[in-house]
Amino acid sequence: MMLPEPTADTWCSVHRFYSCVYPRNLEGGAQLVAGTRLVITDSSTPFGGYWDLAGSVEGWFSELAVAMSDIFLTFQSLKSVNGDFLEIGAWHGRSAILWLMHARKNEKTFVVDLEARGPLAMNLERVSNAVDREFVLMKGSSFRIPDSGFQIEYRRKMRLVHIDGDHTAPGVYNDIQIGHGLLHMNGVMIVDDFMNPRFPQITEVVIEYLNQFSHDLSMIACGANKAFIVRTKFYEFWASHFEINLERELGARIEGADIYFGTAQNKKCFGIR
Numbered sequence: 001m002m003l004p005e006p007t008a009d010t011w012c013s014v015h016r017f018y019s020c021v022y023p024r025n026l027e028g029g030a031q032l033v034a035g036t037r038l039v040i041t042d043s044s045t046p047f048g049g050y051w052d053l054a055g056s057v058e059g060w061f062s063e064l065a066v067a068m069s070d071i072f073l074t075f076q077s078l079k080s081v082n083g084d085f086l087e088i089g090a091w092h093g094r095s096a097i098l099w100l101m102h103a104r105k106n107e108k109t110f111v112v113d114l115e116a117r118g119p120l121a122m123n124l125e126r127v128s129n130a131v132d133r134e135f136v137l138m139k140g141s142s143f144r145i146p147d148s149g150f151q152i153e154y155r156r157k158m159r160l161v162h163i164d165g166d167h168t169a170p171g172v173y174n175d176i177q178i179g180h181g182l183l184h185m186n187g188v189m190i191v192d193d194f195m196n197p198r199f200p201q202i203t204e205v206v207i208e209y210l211n212q213f214s215h216d217l218s219m220i221a222c223g224a225n226k227a228f229i230v231r232t233k234f235y236e237f238w239a240s241h242f243e244i245n246l247e248r249e250l251g252a253r254i255e256g257a258d259i260y261f262g263t264a265q266n267k268k269c270f271g272i273r
């Protein structure tokens, strides 16, 4: 599926932004935080199998972020939450691969990227074959999604939305707005680079957006460079699970990570590091 091409102006400004921010010679694989250790006990689970299929794929999806996202998705599966997956900003597919691995037979993974560059399609194809799940690669700018009919067709149908595309304030605002409309009642929207001092505009936009829509969206957790946002109406669905199980669930995936019990929007918010 192709989104309408972005205009030259949009593309150039985004491209320049990226090339000045990210190093060009990234090695594959993120780094574990000092003092932590991956725990992989069962390679037949998405978390266990992920490292073989995606461990060497270049990207910015840290081990802690993988673990935390996996905890959300595993709980959804346990509760039979059914929905699709949307990735905005995929690079080589390091994060999109986890969504593909969690998808059930009737669930699709949509991957939107301006350029669909390098090994992205190949990586998604390889994992899609390995796990026998479908993905749809949409080449184009997420700025085009609101005009494409996609938002109407998939309204409230995504059980996971990952926002890691355009890192400018208008770009993140656009993508959060898209995610807001598409988010399933029991879904989670994950915004990358929240609280990353390299991108203060992302933190600003997330907080402003949450304040504006606090009746509908709540940040239930943050850390690993991410904000984890759920529907306010279903906040307790997650909060009651995390209160009892988050420590054990995280410890079963990564040893040595810390959990903090704070608040955001006057509700409990779980910090991880």
Ligand SMILES: C[S@@+](CC[C@H](N)C(=O)[O-])C[C@H]1O[C@@H](n2cnc3c(N)ncnc32)[C@H](O)[C@@H]1O
Residues within 6 Å of the ligand: 014, 058, 059, 060, 061, 088, 089, 090, 091, 092, 093, 094, 095, 096, 112, 113, 114, 115, 116, 140, 141, 142, 143, 164, 165, 166, 167, 171
């Ligand atoms: C930081 S990388 C994504 C990293 C990936 N999610 C990971 O975890 O490894 C950002 C990606 O967003 C894409 N991008 C930037 N602006 C975009 C836009 N407006 N629409 C869609 N993709 C965009 C870039 O082409 C790039 O591949």
